[in-house]
Amino acid sequence: MSQPDEIINKEISRINLHLPRARKSLVKLLNEDTPKVQLRDGSFHYFKREELEYLKSLLEEWELEKLNLPIVLEITTAWHGYFRVRGEIEIKVIEKILGIYNILEEKKEITLPRYLLSKIRKTLPTTTTYAFIME
DSSP: HHHHHHHHHHHHHHHHHGBBBSSSEEHHHTSSSSSSBOOOOTTTOOOHHHHHHHHHHHHHHGGGGEEEEEEEEEEEEETTTTTEEHHHHHHHHHHHHHHHOOOOOSSSSSEEEEHHHHHHHHHOOOTTTEEEOOO
């Protein structure tokens, strides 16, 4: 890797210190008195209980253990004007919020236009986060 790429990767790592060290399932968070995850910088990110309950209302009972939070909205250098979401349950949640969910389609990854980020973040401010990725 060239020196400029190393510098950029280090800077992206610094920018992503707000990401969780590990994500937790919706079930686990609902059972915590104070739902939170520890971030890479050592601080904590707290989830609003109302938001967790809202997510619960969008999903089947068996999906609650499979939804890991926060949902990561990936901003990549490869796609200008777009972002990516990965994970079947995560995608289901995002598509339901956007009103584009189709029960007959199972997806592991989706790419959406960035202008939709504001609607997602307004609906799920504590249960979504951004990750900046260099590809």
